[in-house]
Amino acid sequence: MGLLTNILLAPFLGPVWGARWSLDKIDRVVKEELTDDTPVKEDLMALQMKLEMGEIDDAEYVREEAAIMQRLREVRDWREKLGMSIGGGPVRVAGSEESE
């Protein structure tokens, strides 16, 4: 969303955005968006809240939850591809020897 917003608003943000416009920047922004699960988690919390407030029913919750889980998995896949750490999955104390 953020990248799209920036592109759509680019003419208005011209001076600031334009001055820093570079392939590096695009690359970084895209990477940040693909690998940041914060907005997905916020959506999950908002969904939870809707259920608690009785704005949606169980069936709808389950449906939307599935879509959010899919987005989380996509973020995780990108993080793995880009060699970044992922939440979840097996961990061990950093620097400890290999477990057998």
Place this chain on the structure above:
Amino acid sequence: MTAAESVSAASEPFGEGKYVYCIIRNDRSREFGEIGIGGASRVYTVNHNDLAAVVSDTPIVIYDPTRENVLAHEFVNETVMREFTLIPMSFGTVFRSEKDVLALLKSTYQAFTDVLDKMQDKIEFGLKILWDRDKVVAAIERENDEIRRLKDEITRNAASSTYFARMQLGRLVEAAMEEASNRYVTDVHEQLKEVSAASRSNKVIGDRMILNAAFLVDRKDEKQFDEKVKAISLQYEDLLTFKYTGPWPPYNFVNIKLKLEKAT
């Protein structure tokens, strides 16, 4: 194989990985029943000196934070919390083996001990406050003379009232609402201060929420805290909706940065 694929373990139904729920102080092993994540696996402790990790066996998988999984994680912590002060682990923390769990207890022994001392007999409560915009606007119009006058004027001269008068009204209402929101939140914090040990405000969720806070409370003050929250919600019952949850483990007040890395 990617970590997301589940491991088939014919001989061991739940796998040899360890899902860690929390850390407690206990110098002997304990069983907490078959209430673990991923299909009611046995929940037990891995011990090192007087510290214990509460775990269940699991295949090496990534657990999605679905409601079912989160509730399972939470239910174990609730069960443990009835008897112990605990340090909650983040959702989805899986170690490859018991040896790796022991390495965590050994390497983080001092930090865990310090935090357990600090959290001794402390519990957390969540308080979310939502408002009903229409009701708050109505209350503001009742209380704020300037807004009421401007609104009356616009209503009386519906046809001729200018765009700018409406803009002006909108701005005044917005500012008054922000001021009201701050006033409510400050008042709630003030009133709960004396019955809590600490508080933390988190980011609000959605556009109706004005407070999303966690309070750390001494077990002995639980009843007083409870009564205070009820009294405040009565005080504001016409304007605000209170979402009061707990007791929780002190999720918002424990901040140990574990030096964990991906186990391959």
